[in-house]
Amino acid sequence: MTAAAAQPIAAIAQRHLLLNMTANGSLGGEGEDLLVVRRGEGPYVDDTDGTRYIDGLSGLYCCQLGYSYGPEFAEAAERQLRELSYSPLWTGSAHPTAIELAERLSRIAPVDIEHTFFSSGGAEAVETAWKIARRYHALRGEPGRVKAIARRGAYHGLTVGTLSFTDDPGLTEPYGPPAIDTRFVSNTSRFGLAPEFADDEVWTAWLLAELEATILAEGPETVAMLIAEPVQNRGGCITPPRGYWQGLRALADRYGFLLVADEVITGFGRLGEWFGGDRYDARPDMVTVAKGITSGYAPLGATLVGTKVTDVLNRPGVVLNHGYTFAGHPLSAAIALRNLEILERDHVLDNVRALQGDLAQRMAALKDLPIVGDVRGTGFFYSCELVGDLDDGGFSDLARAGLIADLIPRRLREAGLLARVYNRSAPLVQIAPPLISDRSVLDRIAAIIAGVLAEASARI
Ligand SMILES: Cc1ncc(COP(=O)(O)O)c(C=O)c1O
Secondary structure, three states, rough: OHHOOOOOHHHHHHHHOOOOOHHHHOOOOOOOOOOOOEEEEEEEEOOOOOOEEEEEOHHOOOOOOOOOHHHHHHHHHHHHHOOOOOOOOOOOOHHHHHHHHHHHHHHHHHEEEEEEEOOOOOHHHHHHHHHHHHHHHHHHHOOOOOOOEEOOOOOOOOHHHHHHHHHOOHHHHHOOOOOEEEEEOOOOOOOOOOOOHHOOHHHHHHHHHHHHHHHHHOHHHHEEEEEOOOOEEEOOOOOOOOOOOHHHHHHHHHHHOEEEEOOOOOOOOOOOOOOOOHOOOOOOOOEEHHHHHHOOOOEEEEEEEEEEHHHHHHHOOOOOOOOOOOOOOHHHHHHHHHHHHHHHHHHHHHHHHHHHHHHHHHHHHHHOOOOOOEEEEEEEEEEEEEEEOOOOOOHHHHHHHHHHHHHHHHHHHOOOOOOOEEOOOEEEEOOOOOOOOOOOOHHHHHHHHHHHHHHHHHHH
């Protein structure tokens, strides 16, 4: 037995692993606060002690199929690796699996999107969209379109480029000025706003007027693209009002910038459609995806590029000087193809469509709890925004530390649910369960959250 094997695995992690977005130095003496997940089955995962949890967050919003399809994916992976383990999509070279996947994606993508540029994950897909937007404008004689527009509170990745599309100083500091000159406009949350904004028409008009004013103030000839999620994850499953995406399309057409739908979370069934934008009749110029494209069985990202853009990009002699070694890796592409096949064969999107009404009702009922200020979401994607002990609905430092940072996450875990508890700006409890979850799993998730938030309400 090696020295490492004699130690608890969490302690080894603490000595050797730098976790993402984690206070690595505060994990407790021997890593006892660390959840080490060893195996998965259906919508459940088990930790190294054998404790079972409902994976209410699909890993990190990616395990659409849950954890029981391993043998099928292993068969697809083995077949691919026996035939071809690697081949680049670089300088005029390609391989059949990526080609087949690109063709398959064009069939489910919004109507005017035919081409795909592959990458390894979401942030790379978003940076690709930015670089393609810049190339597109430069090739059309508008190199001065150097600015992006993003929405407040949004998250599009943590690379130096994609960080520019995030206005949260907690994420951007201490990394210096943003790489991309970005302006921020309101997201579509209306929680806490005047009652008149409950009307979709009023809210949409306000949001679009703000956006148009921003574009005009900056100079339309300087704006390259706007990036937005169909339902914004950060800030808590923020759905758009009716007419919003049509308004974005109209402004993009009027002022000549490209509209990018970031579907890294909302794609591949999360909202009951192949793309979340389909729910809102969004017609973007590019769509960024990752996560659910493989249901988390392999890493892959992709930027789906509309014909308006590829008509310019694919002009004879134009070199697309951008790329990644592992773009569309044969293994990941084979897994993605099998994932799309399974999602269709096993009617997984139909499962979301069939159960989303019940889940909506169960989640809406949480609004009766004093600590719940708002419930937002759609499909298999919901958040409760919490309100606290201060007059303005905020939380005192004491309540934040006691409830949001401690009691709520601890009780959810003790009750056997992995859900996300945000303890920044607006405190939230969020779920994005695997899309294969049945009614009993969804009911259990809602019941656990109700129980924990009832206890938290009593302590305010
Ligand atoms: C909307 C959105 N875009 C981009 C990303 C970045 O994806 P990745 O972590 O694969 O780089 C994320 C990650 O959560 C995301 O939620």
